[in-house]
Amino acid sequence: MNTxxxxxxxxxxxxxxxxxxxxxxxxxxxxxxxFDQIVILANAWEGEWEGYLNWLKTRLAGSKRPFxxxxxxxxxIKSPIHYESIFEESKNWINKLSNDSDxxxxxLTSGTPAMISTSVVLGKSRNNVRFVQSSELRGIEExxxxxxxxxxxxKSAAKGVANKVVKDPNSPKNLNQIIATSPKMVDVIxxxxxxxxxxxxxxxxxxxxxxxxxxxxxxxxxxxxxDKPFKAVNCGALPQxxxxxxxxxxxxxxxTGASNQHxxxxxxxxxxxxxLDEVGELPSDVxxxxxxxxxxxxxxxxxxxxxxxxxxxxxxxxxxxxxxxVEANDFREDLFYRLAVGIIQLPxxxxxxxxxxxxxxxxxxxxxSSASTQTNRNSKNISDNGIKFILSQPWLGNIRELWNTLNxxxxxxxxxxxxxxxxxxxxITRDKxxxxxxxxxxxxxxxxxxxxxxxxxKKYVIAALKASGNNLTKASTMLSLNSPQALRVWVKGxxxxxxx
Numbered sequence: 001m002n003t004x005x006x007x008x009x010x011x012x013x014x015x016x017x018x019x020x021x022x023x024x025x026x027x028x029x030x031x032x033x034x035f036d037q038i039v040i041l042a043n044a045w046e047g048e049w050e051g052y053l054n055w056l057k058t059r060l061a062g063s064k065r066p067f068x069x070x071x072x073x074x075x076x077i078k079s080p081i082h083y084e085s086i087f088e089e090s091k092n093w094i095n096k097l098s099n100d101s102d103x104x105x106x107x108l109t110s111g112t113p114a115m116i117s118t119s120v121v122l123g124k125s126r127n128n129v130r131f132v133q134s135s136e137l138r139g140i141e142e143x144x145x146x147x148x149x150x151x152x153x154x155k156s157a158a159k160g161v162a163n164k165v166v167k168d169p170n171s172p173k174n175l176n177q178i179i180a181t182s183p184k185m186v187d188v189i190x191x192x193x194x195x196x197x198x199x200x201x202x203x204x205x206x207x208x209x210x211x212x213x214x215x216x217x218x219x220x221x222x223x224x225x226x227d228k229p230f231k232a233v234n235c236g237a238l239p240q241x242x243x244x245x246x247x248x249x250x251x252x253x254x255x256t257g258a259s260n261q262h263x264x265x266x267x268x269x270x271x272x273x274x275x276l277d278e279v280g281e282l283p284s285d286v287x288x289x290x291x292x293x294x295x296x297x298x299x300x301x302x303x304x305x306x307x308x309x310x311x312x313x314x315x316x317x318x319x320x321x322x323x324x325x326v327e328a329n330d331f332r333e334d335l336f337y338r339l340a341v342g343i344i345q346l347p348x349x350x351x352x353x354x355x356x357x358x359x360x361x362x363x364x365x366x367x368x369s370s371a372s373t374q375t376n377r378n379s380k381n382i383s384d385n386g387i388k389f390i391l392s393q394p395w396l397g398n399i400r401e402l403w404n405t406l407n408x409x410x411x412x413x414x415x416x417x418x419x420x421x422x423x424x425x426x427x428i429t430r431d432k433x434x435x436x437x438x439x440x441x442x443x444x445x446x447x448x449x450x451x452x453x454x455x456x457x458k459k460y461v462i463a464a465l466k467a468s469g470n471n472l473t474k475a476s477t478m479l480s481l482n483s484p485q486a487l488r489v490w491v492k493g494x495x496x497x498x499x500x
Contacts, residue, residue, distance in 0.1 A: 003101040004028060004035045005093060005119075007111030008042035008052075008072065016055045023109035025056060026134040028070075029063050031105070037069040039097060041089070043077050080112040090118045098126045108133040108143060120145060173214060174221040179359055182352035188215075188344060195342040196222035201294070203279075203339045204317040206346030209400030212317035213277060215346060220273040225313060228272030231265050236281035243286050244302050248293075254303025266299045270310045279339065280320035280331060291335045314339065349395040349402065356391055356402075363403055367410050380410050382418040389420040392466050393427070401428075420469070458494040461487070470499055 006024050015022040021029065028038055038056075042049060049072045060067035073093075077085040098104045106119045108131050123129040124145060131143040175196065180189045195202050196219045204212045213232065220230045238246060245254075249264030265274055276282075282290065293299055294314065298307040316339045325331035349356065360382060368379045395401050408426035409418050460479060468474035472484035481487050491498060 001036045001101045002033055002103050002105070003037045003039065003097050004031070004105045004107065005039050005097055006041070006107035006109075007075075007115045008040050008045070008049075009110040010045065012110060013045055013048050013052050016052050019055075021059075023107060023134045025059060027105075027107055027109075027132055027140055028056065029059060029065065030134075030140050031132070033103075034065040035105070036066050037097075037101070038071070039093065040070075040072045041075040041093065042072050043075040043080065046074070081114045083114050083118065086114050086118050087122075090115070090122055094119070094122045094126065094129070098128055102128065104129045106131050109135075172217050172221060175218045178211075178214065178218055179355050179362065181358065182347070182354040184347040185352050185355055188346060191342075192219055192344055193222060195219060195344070197224065198342065199224075199313060200342045201313070201339050202315045202342040202344060203322075204315065204344045204346065205322075206317075206319060207348050207396075207398055208319045209398035210346040210348060211399050212319075212346060213275065215344060216273075216275045216277075216315040216317060219315060219344075220275075220313075223273070223313070225272045229269050230273050230275065231269040232275040232277060233265055234277045236278040238282075238286075240283065243283070244289070247286070248289070248299045248301055249304075250302035251304040254301070258303070261301075264299060264301065266293060266310045266312055267308060269312050271312075273313045273315055276314060276316040278318055278320075279316040280318040280322055280325060284330075284332070287332045287335050291332060291338060294335075294338050349398040353391055357387055359399065359402070360387060360390060360406070363406055364410075367407060378416060380413065380416050380418055382406075382423075383420065385420040386418050386423050389423050389469060392469055394463075394467070454494055457490065458496060461490055461494060461496050465496070465498075 004027060006027070009023060012022040012024045016025070024038075024040065028035060040053075053070065053072055057067040057070055060070065075086075075089050077089050079085075094104070094106070104123075104126070106123045106129060108116050108119065111119075120131065123131060131145060132140055133143055134140050175189055175192050178185075178189060180186050192215065202216070202219060204215050206212050216232075217230060220226065233246065244250075245258075245262060245264065247264050247266060249267055250258050250262050252258060252261045276290075293310070296307075297311070298309055300307055322331050322336050322340070326333045326336050349359075364380070364382060390402070397404075405423065405426045405428075406418075409422040412426065413419070413422040415422070461475075464475040464478040465472075468478060472487050476482075476484045476487040479487065479490075481490070490496075
């Protein structure tokens, strides 16, 4: 059976009153192969359906084309532009008619854009569907739509998941939404809330991956500037030749390629907050300019002479020890004290163990949410042993390392429940290659070298046992010992307690 499915347009009805052909009639009368069945979907002008239907059948009969199965069906849609109801109605009809027909032709001329686009998406999922359109000048045209929507959807979804994975899980949160059950994080949130309501500059310190940008954004969202811009820049990634332009802006013609005036980040963030991530990476000449902006509250664009007032709150962050950089003359002391008015010291993940189970739940929810857009990815969870194993690891890369490890574990595991082994296999091995610092002794000074060595050994034995879940075989391998028995000798001699 050869079937035509189309939506009824007002133009089809109006032209039929003058005995003229519009889209539906043109396709029905001039298609190379006559249609055995024509189904017309409509949701308006119900009083005119019968007249139009009789006219179309008469024209088909006059052209010696089948007209016995030409019907107008009332479409159960909320409006001509309500995508959800149009999708459901179109899906039902396309599935039914495609199953009952050898070929199903869909008209792309009659109906609203919502109706036409929905027909295209649904029709491309069926291998016996063709598309046609008509016009007064060109008549009937078969439309080739060389897009595999299913493949493109999977590709797009996979790209979305990939983009999510390579970024930190740092969707904007206010301070109340940041997980804080450990004493150190409770104290951090308490201080951050006080600073948020002030206009003071804030310096956020912490190891890589502890969530410095998340904290900075949260302070902004809880501040009096929450409805104003939050602009962020990674100072370590600023190109040396463009850093002035990016931060302070430039005038048209200021340098080769400056074809338009450009407002820098200070102007863009005016009224709001400018987040300077890895501020310790700023070159010395830019530190001078930044200090001047903080002191005077004005910027001058590259190539310009006018001083422009800016009202910006600065939140800076770094994983580096700025005080040591000040002592080494790598960071300006006056700039440091300008930034370090309100200081937030974020604890490492290993210092906030009480928060880890809740963090895991939050990260898993984000991973599952991203994966849900892919047809071949299932929602997964993590076992109790997996959580215990995570708690035993140092996570030197903090939340970022945990995030990436969980993503790898979810990707590779074939099970719906992530095990301790899945987490262990997903971790990146770190080799300890620390060089000994120079040892200096004064004449007459005494030290207990054996005790120092034993203390050093004991720390590493305890760390290896913790990381391996007290597995002597794995721990001995981590410590480069020949056997678990050799580790037992160390454990006994160093007075390390093994769990019963």
